[in-house]
Amino acid sequence: MPRLTRDEMRGKAQTVLGLVDPAVLGSTLMHEHLIWDIRPPAIRDRDPGEEPGLANHWGMSSSTAASPANAWQPSVEVATEAVAEAVAAGCETIVELSIGGLSPDPDGLVQVAQATGCHIVMGCGHYVEDYQFPENHTRSIDDFAAEMVAQVQEGMWGTQVRAGLIGEIGCQGAWTPLERRVMEAALIAQQETGAALTIHPARRQDSPQEVMDFIAARGGDPSRTIMDHIDRTIMDDDALFRLADTGVVLEWDLFGQESSLYVHNLDVDMPNDAGRLRAIRKVLDRGHRGQVVISHDICHRAHMTRWGGWGYAHIHRTVLPLMRRRGFSEAEIREILVDTPRRLLTFA
Secondary structure, three states: OOOOOHHHHOOOEEEOOEEEOHHHOOOEEEEEOOOEEOOOHHHOOOOOOOOOOOOOHHHHHHOOOOOHHHHEEOOHHHHHHHHHHHHHHOOOEEEEOOOEOOOOOHHHHHHHHHHHOOEEEEOOOEOOHHHOOHHHHHOOHHHHHHHHHHHHHOOOOOOOOOOOOEEEEEOOOOOOHHHHHHHHHHHHHHHHHOOOEEEEOOOOOOHHHHHHHHHHHOOOOHHHEEEOOHHHHOOOHHHHHHHHHOOOEEEEOOOOOOOOEOOOOOOOEOOOHHHHHHHHHHHHHOOOOOOEEEOOOOOOHHHOHHHOOOOOOHHHHHHHHHHHHOOOOHHHHHHHHHHHHHHHHOOO
16 A cells, blocks of 8 residues: 555545545544453463353452453454444544553454444554563564554555544553653654554652653653543642643543442442543643543443443443533533544544
């Protein structure tokens, strides 16, 4: 497939089916996984364990009863069913962020997009160090950057399917030298392609600010950078406002998770959907318009409706009516679900 030029991409968005006019994207979920494998690589050749079901749903959906089978969803058929539900509820675009280390399936996502009519945009690059390929430890910043540029302009993972943004670039609790090299490479790729960058911060409150200081020191563009997982990371208003002041886009992407229990960090009381909306309201009232996007970050089978979860239609079916009851204007809702995602997914 011929390599796209920056001029060919500028002003357009890129789905798994090719370049499109950004005007067609419509209501967008900015952080999902449709076909994925988040099992730690060291256990992927073991017995996948107990299947998710009614009797174990609480444990599976809250991760208090972890099972490798729950963390792996390779089926195109299942993904198609799930995306069709979201489309029927009003979703038009889904950003799929299963990148290096999470078993991305570009050709499978092409089939899902063709079957459902949903615009699917893929991310590129590499997840946290524990999920990276062994050979990545000896690669240079320039090598990583060239790879990500090629994933946007030529194709990913041995396919002709091109990425539409960079990330979710991963950071662990102690930000590692390898992860820093990948992040610096992502900034180079962002500058060369005009793509937005989305970031998986570590599970500690100071990580997002640390990353944004790193980006600012290297001339990155906060307005085209998305900080994921705000709802499990930042619990303090002052820290939240300081981060917003950098100009970064804030992503509340765990909608549907209603329990305060967060097994990955027991010091955190996870907000429910009402709590997420209260935090977003504070940010908007402080003047940070155009800096909020939302999603579900579904990456466990128990979160999908087939296994009793809330599914990818939850925001459109349940959260939007809640936003209206809580006084969010139609302009604010459109900004969060349509206008800001469209801006971010349009190549600069």
